[in-house]
Amino acid sequence: MKIDLTDTTSAKINTGLIQARRAIGTPAVGMVLTLVIVTDEGSAYDALKAATEASKEHPSRILVVIKRPGRSPRDRALARLDAEVLVGSEAGTGETVVLRLHGELANHAESVVLPLLLPDAPVVVWWPEDGPDNPSADPLGRLGQRRITDAAASEDPVAALGLRADTYAPGDTDLAWTRITGWRSMLAAALDQKHTAISKAVVEGEAYNPSTELLALWLADRLGVPVERKVSAGPGITGARLTVEDGDICLDRPDGSLAELAMPGQPDRHVALKRRETSELIAEELRRLDPDDIYRSTVQFGIKHLVGQPGEESVTPSPAASRATPSSKKAAPAAASKGGGKNGASGKAADASGSAADKAKSAD
Amino acid sequence: MTTPTNTSAQGAGGPADNPLRDPLDRRLPRIAGPSGLVIFGVTGDLSRKKLMPAVYDLANRGLLPPGFALVGFARRDWADEDFAQVVHDSVKEHARTPFREEVWQQLAEGMRFVPGEFDDDKAFETLKSTIEGLDKARGTGGNFAFYLSVPPRFFPDVVQQLKKHGLSQGNGDSWRRAVIEKPFGHDLASAQQLNRIVHDVFPPEQVFRIDHYLGKETVQNILALRFANTMYEPIWNRSYVDHVQITMAEDIGIGGRAGYYDGIGAARDVIQNHLLQLLALTTMEEPGSFHPKALTAEKLKVLGAVVLPEDLGKHTVRAQYTHAWQGGEEVLGYLEEEGIDSKSKTDTYAAIKLEINNRRWAGVPFYLRTGKRLGRRVTEIAVVFKRAPYLPFESGATEELGQNALVIRVQPDEGVTVRFGSKVPGTSTEVRDVTMDFAYGESFTESSPEAYERLILDVLLGDANLFPRHQEVELSWNILDPIEEYWDKHGRPAQYAAGTWGPAEADEMLARDGRSWRRP
Numbered sequence: 057m058k059i060d061l062t063d064t065t066s067a068k069i070n071t072g073l074i075q076a077r078r079a080i081g082t083p084a085v086g087m088v089l090t091l092v093i094v095t096d097e098g099s100a101y102d103a104l105k106a107a108t109e110a111s112k113e114h115p116s117r118i119l120v121v122i123k124r125p126g127r128s129p130r131d132r133a134l135a136r137l138d139a140e141v142l143v144g145s146e147a148g149t150g151e152t153v154v155l156r157l158h159g160e161l162a163n164h165a166e167s168v169v170l171p172l173l174l175p176d177a178p179v180v181v182w183w184p185e186d187g188p189d190n191p192s193a194d195p196l197g198r199l200g201q202r203r204i205t206d207a208a209a210s211e212d213p214v215a216a217l218g219l220r221a222d223t224y225a226p227g228d229t230d231l232a233w234t235r236i237t238g239w240r241s242m243l244a245a246a247l248d249q250k251h252t253a254i255s256k257a258v259v260e261g262e263a264y265n266p267s268t269e270l271l272a273l274w275l276a277d278r279l280g281v282p283v284e285r286k287v288s289a290g291p292g293i294t295g296a297r298l299t300v301e302d303g304d305i306c307l308d309r310p311d312g313s314l315a316e317l318a319m320p321g322q323p324d325r326h327v328a329l330k331r332r333e334t335s336e337l338i339a340e341e342l343r344r345l346d347p348d349d350i351y352r353s354t355v356q357f358g359i360k361h362l363v364g365q366p367g368e369e370s371v372t373p374s375p376a377a378s379r380a381t382p383s384s385k386k387a388a389p390a391a392a393s394k395g396g397g398k399n400g401a402s403g404k405a406a407d408a409s410g411s412a413a414d415k416a417k418s419a420d
Numbered sequence: 421m422t423t424p425t426n427t428s429a430q431g432a433g434g435p436a437d438n439p440l441r442d443p444l445d446r447r448l449p450r451i452a453g454p455s456g457l458v459i460f461g462v463t464g465d466l467s468r469k470k471l472m473p474a475v476y477d478l479a480n481r482g483l484l485p486p487g488f489a490l491v492g493f494a495r496r497d498w499a500d501e502d503f504a505q506v507v508h509d510s511v512k513e514h515a516r517t518p519f520r521e522e523v524w525q526q527l528a529e530g531m532r533f534v535p536g537e538f539d540d541d542k543a544f545e546t547l548k549s550t551i552e553g554l555d556k557a558r559g560t561g562g563n564f565a566f567y568l569s570v571p572p573r574f575f576p577d578v579v580q581q582l583k584k585h586g587l588s589q590g591n592g593d594s595w596r597r598a599v600i601e602k603p604f605g606h607d608l609a610s611a612q613q614l615n616r617i618v619h620d621v622f623p624p625e626q627v628f629r630i631d632h633y634l635g636k637e638t639v640q641n642i643l644a645l646r647f648a649n650t651m652y653e654p655i656w657n658r659s660y661v662d663h664v665q666i667t668m669a670e671d672i673g674i675g676g677r678a679g680y681y682d683g684i685g686a687a688r689d690v691i692q693n694h695l696l697q698l699l700a701l702t703t704m705e706e707p708g709s710f711h712p713k714a715l716t717a718e719k720l721k722v723l724g725a726v727v728l729p730e731d732l733g734k735h736t737v738r739a740q741y742t743h744a745w746q747g748g749e750e751v752l753g754y755l756e757e758e759g760i761d762s763k764s765k766t767d768t769y770a771a772i773k774l775e776i777n778n779r780r781w782a783g784v785p786f787y788l789r790t791g792k793r794l795g796r797r798v799t800e801i802a803v804v805f806k807r808a809p810y811l812p813f814e815s816g817a818t819e820e821l822g823q824n825a826l827v828i829r830v831q832p833d834e835g836v837t838v839r840f841g842s843k844v845p846g847t848s849t850e851v852r853d854v855t856m857d858f859a860y861g862e863s864f865t866e867s868s869p870e871a872y873e874r875l876i877l878d879v880l881l882g883d884a885n886l887f888p889r890h891q892e893v894e895l896s897w898n899i900l901d902p903i904e905e906y907w908d909k910h911g912r913p914a915q916y917a918a919g920t921w922g923p924a925e926a927d928e929m930l931a932r933d934g935r936s937w938r939r940p
Contacts, residue, residue, distance in 0.1 A: 237447045238482055244440040245451040245485065249561075254439075278439050314522040317486045322559040325487035328479065328523040340447070350445040 059141040066171035069139050073151055076143035087150050089342065090117045090174045092181045094165070094196055097122055102334070103184040104152065109335035114342040115149040117174050121196065122155065123162035134159035137168060166195040173199065178345050182338070185209050192225030202345050204338075206231040207266035217266050221355045226347035232266040233351050234337045236293070238329050239271055242307055243296060246319060252300045257283045259297075262290030270354060271296060277357040292331055449483055452880035455563035456489030456530070456554055458547070460538070460578055461570035462503075463494045466601070471569065472507045473514040474872035479527050480517040481869070483877055487558040489530040491550060493543070496535055503533035516870055530558050538570075538577040544585040551587070562594030565628075565879050571680070572603060575614060579621040588621045598622045599879055601630050602693050606684060607904065608897035615890045624890060628879050633694045634886040635871030638834045642701045642801070643710075645828070645836065652826070655805065657780045662823060663933075664702065665787045665802040666695050667940050669794035673741070673751060673918070674768070678759030687738065687770035687900060690790040696723065696896045697888060698830070699786060702801055703776055712884040716892065723895040725778045732906040734932060738767035739914040739923040741793040746919030751793065753918065767913050768792045771926045772903060773933075785933060789926065793918040798940045799830040813849060820852045825938075835859035
C-alpha cells in the first residue's frame with residue numbers, strides 16, 4: 057500500500073503509517089530497528105532496494121531522507137516536506153517512508169526524522185554516498201547508535217579513511233570494512249591451523265580501493281609486522297600473502313569470485329570468496345549494533361601510516377602510474393612496522409589528487 | 421539472532437593464540453577447520469533433501485574450510501562424477517541459498533564416491549585409501565566425520581568395519597567423529613545396546629546424535645527467552661503456571677515409511693526424543709554456562725525428576741487415524757495403508773501426562789501429544805498460567821476471559837504468542853482474550869540457516885551443545901518404557917478421524933483434570 061503526502065509534516069506521516077498498517081490488516085509488526093538512509097535523488101533507488109532486501113533479515117522501518125535544497129535563491133527560501141509512505145508488499149518486511157526535503161528544510165532533516173523513529177528500537181543511519189566529515193556530530197548521525205559510511209563511494213577513498221579515523225566515535229562503521237569480512241575470516245581460519253611466526257605480509261588490490269587499505273592495516277595492526285600494499289588491476293582486492301618461516305600463506309582472488317588458498321606443506325585449494333552485494337553488506341552491518349572495536353583499532357592504526365614513513369619507500373602512485381604498472385609499485389599506505397612516527401604529510405596530499413573518475417564503485 | 425550456544429565455541433573456532441582472532445571481533449564467523457564428511461547411505465531421502473543441500477549452503481555462506489571433502493558411500497555402481505551429479509541435482513532442487521557456480525566448483529573438487537556393501541572389506545579399504553588421498557590432495561588433515569544415514573540395524577556393521585580398518589581413530593591430533601540419527605533404539609535395553617556398539621568404537625564425546633529439532637532457531641530461542649530476560653523467569657514455576665502443553669502435530673500420514681513406522685509408533689518416534697527434549701529445555705534450571713557439560717547436567721536433572729502418573733490407563737492415550745476427509749482430500753486410515761497389518765496396534769497418536777518432582781514444578785502437569793494426520797502441521801509449547809486469584813469485576817464481565825498463556829511456536833510460523841485479557845471497547849466492562857504476537861517473519865527464517873546446516877557445522881567444529889548425550893537418550897527411554905509396556909498389555913488404540921485433533925479419549929483425559937487441549 058502506498059500513500060503520497062505532499063507539503064506534509066511528521067505528524068501526518070505517522071498518521072499515514074498507522075492508517076496504512078490498519079488498512080492491510082497487520083497492526084502489529086515486529087520491527088527491530090529504524091534505518092535512516094541519507095542520500096540524494098540519484099542514489100536513492102539503489103540504496104532503498106538494498107535496504108529493502110536487507111530488511112528480510114532485519115524487519116525495519118526505513119526512512120529515506122532525500123535532500124533537495126534547490127538551486128535558485130527562491131527555491132532555497134521555500135521549505136516543503138513531501139513523503140511517500142509504503143507499507144506491505146512494496147516495502148519488504150517493514151515500512152518505508154521516502155522523505156523529500158525541499159529548500160531550507162534540507163538543513164533541518166533531524167526535525168523531520170526524530171518523530172518518525174520507532175520507539176525504543178535502535179536507529180541506524182546510513183550514508184550510501186558522501187557521508188559527513190564527522191558522522192557522530194552530524195545532526196542526523198546523532199540520532200543513531202550505528203552510523204554507516206562508505207569510503208569507497210567518496211571522492212577520495214583513501215583520504216576518507218583518514219577522516220574516519222580522525223572522527224571515529226563508537227558506533228561508526230564503514231562498508232569498506234564490511235567488504236573484507238570474507239577475507240578476514242579466511243585468513244584467520246588459515247592461521248588457526250598454522251601457528252608459526254609471521255615475518256611480513258603483502259596485500260594486493262585495485263588502486264583507490266579502501267578495502268585493500270583496511271585489510272593491510274588490519275593485518276599490520278593484528279600481526280605487528282610490516283605490511284606492504286601493492287596495486288593490481290583488480291577487481292577489488294586480488295591477493296594477500298603472509299610470509300611464515302617455511303614459505304608463504306597465499307590467498308589469491310584474481311577474478312573477484314573464486315580464490316585459491318596456498319599454504320606451505322598443503323595442497324592448493326579453491327575457496328569461494330565472492331564480492332558481495334550492497335544488500336548483503338547492509339544485512340551484515342545490521343546484525344550487530346554494538347561498537348566495532350576492531351574497526352576502530354584498524355582504521356586508527358591506519359592514520360599513522362597513511363602518511364609517508366621517513367626512510368620507508370612511500371611512493372604514492374598517481375592514477376596514471378598505477379594503471380601503467382599495475383602490480384609492481386608500492387602504493388600508499390606503505391603500512392610498516394607498528395609504532396611508526398607521524399611525520400610528513402606527502403602521502404595524504406598526493407592521494408587527495410586522485411581523480412574522481414577513478415572512484416571505486418563496488419569494491420572489496 | 422541470539423544464539424546462546426556461541427559462547428561455548430571457544431576453542432572450536434580456532435586456537436586462542438591466533439593473532440588474527442579477537443573475542444571482540446564478532447564479525448568473523450566460526451569456520452570449521454580442515455575436515456571432510458563421509459555419508460553412509462548417501463542415496464537416501466534424508467541425504468538428498470537435507471544433508472547435501474545443507475553442505476552446499478554452508479559452503480555458500482563461507483563456513484566450510486577450503487578443501488572440504490564430501491565422500492559418499494552406498495551400494496551403487498557410481499564414479500565420482502556420477503555422485504557429483506547427484507549432489508548437484510539435489511543442491512539445485514533443495515538448497516536454500518542461490519546456486520553459484522564458483523561455490524559448486526570449490527565443493528565438487530572434493531567429492532568422492534565409494535561403492536560397496538557395509539560388510540565388504542574391500543570397500544572399506546577403498547574408503548581408507550580415499551580418505552588418505554583426500555588428506556594429500558585436499559589437505560583435510562585426517563579429520564573426518566562419519567554420518568550414518570542408514571537404518572539402525574546396519575550400525576553395528578558400519579562401526580565395526582570402521583574400527584577394523586583403522587578408520588575410527590585419527591593420527592596425532594586429528595579427529596574422527598560419528599554422527600547418528602534417530603531412532604536411538606526402541607526401548608531402554610536396545611538404546612543401551614546401541615550406545616555400547618557405537619561407544620565401543622568411538623569415544624562418547626565423539627558421537628553426535630542428531631535431533632534436528634535442537635538445531636532449529638526457535639528451540640535455541642527457548643534458552644534466550646528464559647535466561648536472557650527478566651520478565652518470564654519469575655513466573656516460570658508452580659506458583660503461576662497451571663499446566664504446560666507440548667504438541668507436535670503432522671498432517672501427513674506414514675507415507676512410504678510403513679516398514680519403519682509399524683511397530684514403532686508416534687510415542688517412540690516423536691515423544692521419546694523431540695518432545696522430551698523440548699520438555700527439558702522448557703523446564704530445566706538455569707545452567708551455569710552454555711558449555712555442553714553444564715547444559716547436559718541440567719537437562720539430565722530435570723529428566724531424572726520426571727514421574728509418570730500412577731494410573732497410566734487414565735492419563736495416557738494412544739490412537740490410530742481412520743479413513744476420512746482431511747482438508748479437502750480423502751485419505752486412508754492407518755490400518756488400510758499399504759504394508760500395514762490390519763491388526764496392527766501401532767499408535768499414530770499419543771498423548772501422555774507427566775509431572776516433574778522438584779521445587780519449581782511439583783504438581784504442575786505436563787501434557788505431551790503428537791500424531792499423524794492431525795488438523796495441521798504445527799509444533800508448539802504452550803505454557804498456560806493460573807487464573808488471577810481474585811477478579812474485581814462485575815459477574816459476567818470476565819466470563820469470556822481464558823487463562824493467560826505464553827506459546828512458543830516452534831514451527832511453522834516461528835515465533836512467540838502471548839495471550840492475555842483486554843477490555844472490549846464499549847461502555848460496559850467486558851474482558852476478553854487477545855493475543856500479542858512476535859513473529860520471526862517468513863523472510864527472516866528463509867535467510868537464517870536450516871537446522872541441518874547448524875548441526876553439521878557444529879559436528880565439524882566439535883561443538884556438542886545441540887546434541888543429546890547418551891544419558892539423555894537412556895533417561896527418555898526410562899520415561900517412555902513403562903507407558904509402552906502398559907499399552908502393550910492393555911487394550912487397543914483408540915480411533916480418530918484423519919484431519920481432526922485426535923481421539924475423544926484424549927479430550928476426556930484432560931477433562932478429568934478439569935482442563936482442555938488448546939487448538940494449536
